[in-house]
Amino acid sequence: MDITLANFQIKAIADLTEAMEQSNRDIILKSCTGSGKTIILTHFMDEYLKSNYKTVFIWLTPGKGNLEEQSKEKMDRYIHGSQTKLLSDIMTAGFEENDACFINWEKLTKKGNNALKDSERTNFIEHIRNALDNDLCFKIIVDESHQNDTIKADDIIELFHSDKIIRCSATPKNYKNAILIDIPEEDVISEGLIKKLLIINENFEQHISVDDQITYLLDKAITKQRELHSEYLNRNAEINPLIIVQIPNKSDALLDRVEEYFESKGITYENNLLAVWLSDKKQNLEDIEQPNTEPIAVIIKQAVATGWDCPRSQILVKLRDNMSEVFEIQTIGRIRRMPEAKHYESDLLDSCYLYTLDEKFTESVKQNLGKGALDAYKVFLKPEYRSLTLISEYKTDVPYPRDAKLSLKVIYKYFEKKYHITGDTAKNKTLLEAHGYSFAADIIDYTKSGSVNTLSKENIAGLNDISIHEPLNTHKHGKEYHHCVAEIGYKVNLDYNSTNTIMRKLFLNGLRCDFKILKIETKELYAFIINNERLLVEDVRDAMADEALQLTLAIPKTTEKPLGFPLEMIFTYDGTAKSQVEFSKNVYKGYLSSAENRSLPEKLFERYCENSNKIQWFYKNGDRGIEYFSIVYTDNFGKQKSFYPDYIIGTTDGKIWIIETKGGFTKTGDSEDIDKYTAKEFRVLKSYTEKYKLLGGIVRQDKQSGELCICTETYSEDIKSDSWKLLSDVL
Known part of the structure; x- marks a missing residue:
């Protein structure tokens, strides 16, 4: 069963993979119910086993309810050809490389709970010893870890002499020196897995x-x-x-x-x-x-x-x-x-x-x-606003996967822009080399040599760099190649297979492709990817976010239809908030100042609307759903995205404005907007308002003056530029 991973799941797998390389023993995966924790962990184990030798995963589940069998069954379903075992399988066959073993620990700890008899218990410990003698290395996953924080459970974990323990829970306890991987609940909601x-x-x-x-x-x-x-x-x-x-x-x-x-x-x-x-x-x-x-x-x-x-x-x-x-x-x-x-x-x-x-x-x-x-x-909805409509755009219903062909083209265009590459692959090699790409045939690791008296950054930076060369062996370095390709993909939410295809088409000799950067042989490709992983991750990530590389695409058809404001809606608010004033300019009866969820820029903007003598009414748009107003655009992957601007407002002179609010600028002028797509959204909003003869802009707060500012003509990340005007001068 092929399953498409959500963006936050791909990111969690990448974070887990990275955490396995740190020195900390404990890793905590905090994820709310419904985030697909089992999907994340089974895919992570699969990736990890492909990239690391001599590894066995032990997945410990709590209590009743045959959770271990459910989890094993899920891994068998999601991961083709996975090597999964239950306790009974271990008792007959012991542990082998690449095993993922699902064990209910009450079967190991509880007396008389169809548990292991003493002789079997000894046998189980023997199997662990044999595995350790054969240089197998155990990695432990503790599922629902908050339920089994007991000394017995701890004794079992200790049997495996593991250097890595991943504890998963929606409500984890605090462990000292643990790496915390926290899956934001908003991400799980925005992928539609749990209720809003x-x-x-x-x-x-x-x-x-x-x-x-x-x-x-x-x-x-x-x-x-x-x-x-x-x-x-x-x-x-x-x-x-x-x-x-x-x-x-x-x-x-x-x-x-x-x-x-x-x-x-x-x-x-x-x-x-x-x-x-x-x-x-x-x-x-x-x-x-x-x-x-x-x-x-x-x-x-x-x-x-x-x-x-x-x-x-x-x-x-x-x-x-x-x-x-x-x-x-x-x-x-x-x-x-x-x-x-x-x-x-x-x-x-x-x-x-x-x-x-x-x-x-x-x-x-x-x-x-x-x-x-x-x-x-x-x-x-108040009667006087029931006849207002705007044209809303919707994505076509065809699911539109990330387009590996398009990603390949975007990466090529980025290399063209940054490194000035051409169709001459030999010359391209020289250009990339000049910019720090390595074409060594060996796998190179770097270390430092020399002596320092204090461990400061400056002293360590001043040491000699020593490079350790190791001849490439495709069998031995195959797992490392797999790991590097997966890492490059994770950063831009592409799966391993798509990323591998892109790397091979761009760089490998003998594979036909209109966008060739290099023509190197298979062995050289392994070394090239492994030695340049950091540079490739940076370049691929920048290519995907680059506004200038939006290739003009035949946009998949959008549906357009006139849309009015919903006649009724569930109004959510914070009953504990100090201020519970009704905003009379909102298009709904009974709309309070304590409306939630609202970001700080949204709260400031709503208060501004209520108190401005130029604004007659305002409407807070929803952030997803066909009952709300949306504009469609396409990202660098060729994937359609719906943009739901925050507010629609009517002015006293009869004009309609569409406003998006974003994070402010700090007192020193640094941006607090975390949305990478703001520039894209501005362009989309501008072309929409021009098409329908409306007005629009992006509103942000300047913390230095405390004032709200608006940008209506060209977008700039610099609050001091002429693009930004005081909102009170415009609206």
Whole structure:
């Protein structure tokens, strides 16, 4: 099964590969539920085993639920020809090079838990000794590491004498001297794998007096379940959204009341609409994680089995008795996955919902999820803005893979621009050599020689450089070549195969290609790539980000259609914010100054709109989805991207402006804009506004004066240039 890795997954694999080369023993992979941790780790192991000899991976999983078998099965499915083993396989065959072994450690630590008998335990330790005697080197992955921080678990890890331990968790503990690889949740959301937002207690009355929390909360949940279900049906998606009802651990009385409530609504165990998963009571759990099975609700207690994946779960009702229980991020994780690993571009379906009267629980959810968990209610578009439309552009529905042919052309053009290469490959060799590229036949490593009395950078830089030459051996250096090609690809989100093809076409003799930089033989190519890895990474990365190298492409067809503002939307805000003023100039009734998610530039701009006598109304655009306004452009890879400008505003003289806000400039004039594509977006915005006779610009804050500035004609990274005007002079 070929799987296309998301950009953040490719980056995580690259970060893991890099961390393996550092001296630190512990590596922590922090990733939220739903980020495809198993996909990341299995691909990482595969890449690592291809690039390193004498290695065995040990993947330790916790507890019940056969997680080790699930993980092994996933690796077998994702990675063709992988060499995977379970504990039983190790007991018969021992460890071999390139093994990926999946072991549930409770089978090693728990007495009487169909664990190893003493004789078998000795046998297991023998297998480890034999492997170490044969110079095999163990690398350890600890899955759900927060669950097994115990002395027994530590003893097992020690048996393997491993120099590298990767610990994975959504909520990792702090380890001293560990390298932390943190996958940003925003990246997982933007790839569509998890829901955009967790909405807490939607449309609750401001002052609730309830006779019965169960009836109040479950009524809300069932109404929401029906609303979601009918929207899925509208979209021909066969998904039956699931309500998870979490009751406190020691509360059998509450269980009876929840069951009675459901029965009064015709939702029972007998008609398969209700499921339960408690240690002493399990019903209707068969296939519950399938997208369209019957149960619409499942009752659980505090901890649900680790690794339980049920992407159709979308609503959590958290009931409480007098005790407040500890918040577990895992619980929220259960309702955050997208059922088909993609967004539906609908705020309703792309959110998950929590209903609870447990204030402590909502506080800890907000602390843990920050801006991913917000208060919400519905707002409606004011009548006078209902007839306004703009032409919105959408990408064609054809998935458009990264284009290796185009990437090859862009890299060639970059070399042409930077090194002035031509069609003369012999001359190109001289040009590249003059710019520091090495054409040595041997593999060269550099070290220093001499003596220093203090370890300062200057002293070390002053030492003699010594180069160590090692004759190239394609068998021996094959793994290193693989590693270097993969590294070059990771930096620009290309997979190993595409990168390898590009390198061979650009540099290898005998392969026909209109864009040849060099013609060197296979052995020389190995040495060239290995010795110049750092330079190649830099050049390939710069080629992809270079605005000047946007090749004029036949843009794949875009769809254009008139679009008005959504008539209603779920308005999310921060109920704890000091200021809760209503912005009267917003096109929606009830739009508050505490609107979230908003970046600082967006907050400043909204306040500016509200207080400016030149601005009549403003609309905050969404950042993805067909219900929002977008403009399409193509990146250097030939991949279509949708650009959603932040604001549409109307002025008192009847003009319409489209505004994008970006990070500011510091007091010294340095840019705080982290978006590499700003220059591209400016060009796209300008050509769109010219085409439709509108106005537009990019707004950023100048920290030195505290003023908002706008750029409307030509884009510049220098706030002091004439491109930037004070916003108050323009709007």
